[in-house]
Amino acid sequence: MSSEQGDIRSEDPSSERWIQYYREARVRRRARGPELRTRVKLRRYRNRQRAMIISGFLTVGALASIFYVVLAR
Numbered sequence: 001m002s003s004e005q006g007d008i009r010s011e012d013p014s015s016e017r018w019i020q021y022y023r024e025a026r027v028r029r030r031a032r033g034p035e036l037r038t039r040v041k042l043r044r045y046r047n048r049q050r051a052m053i054i055s056g057f058l059t060v061g062a063l064a065s066i067f068y069v070v071l072a073r
Contacts, residue, residue: 008021029037
């Protein structure tokens with residue numbers, strides 16, 4: 001996308017430029033081939049798993065600290 005057109009994010013998502021942008025993006029994704037698409041999906045899946053594990057540890061840590069404060073009284 002050329003710079004003189006401006007940032008597409010400031011436009012209405014139902015505009016013709018958005019529709020064309022998504023259409024071209026879909027073509028680019030399909031052109032990457034199945035191996036790369038699978039790799040991208042696996043990376044997203046691993047990132048999601050990692051985020052869930054980290055948030056689980058943070059939740060357990062927060063609960064443990066709350067119980068420690070409550071039981072230390």
